[in-house]
Amino acid sequence: MSKEASSAARQRPWGWWVGIGKMQYIIDGYNLLHQTDYESRDELIEVIVGFCGACNKNAKMVFDGHANEEVPSTRVHVIFAGDADAEIIRILEEVGTPSFYTLISSDRELKLVARQRKVKTINSEDFDFSIPEKMGGEEKEVCFINDEEIEKQLKEFNNFKS
Secondary structure: OOHHHHHHHHHOOHHHHOOOOOOEEEEEHHHHHOOOOOOOHHHHHHHHHHHHHHHOOEEEEEEEOOOOOOOOOOOEEEEEEOOHHHHHHHHHHHOOOHHHEEEEOOOHHHHHHHHHOOOEEEOHHHOOOOOOHHHOOOOOOOOOOOHHHHHHHHHHHHHOOO
């Protein structure tokens, strides 16, 4: 990911890339990597992309450092930040609907901030991102709707109210 793209991604509101009402994981990338048997960051990212695609979930993975890589997935957004913890705290502070989000990290400070924001937490060593056999490994298509479609659906819904 280019520096410009990374900067633009950080400036967007947290929910810009997500489908409405879907579970969102905020993943402390290296914290999770060190709790697994995977040998590289890229290998972990690939597994998370498969998991999110198969389970119809989205994730934002945050890593320390900088990289010029793009992850070919509409479900996983990878951010390389100079300080991953600071970036995760910033993301947690911008969360609009806490019940939609889960922080994956064993970092005590991050978990404290998440709990203060009423965001669920899972320790990295407890996160089960294996793909259930019945789901397979194919990524499901993400469906985004525009403002016009939202207005139309809201009008239809309001017609059913008594």
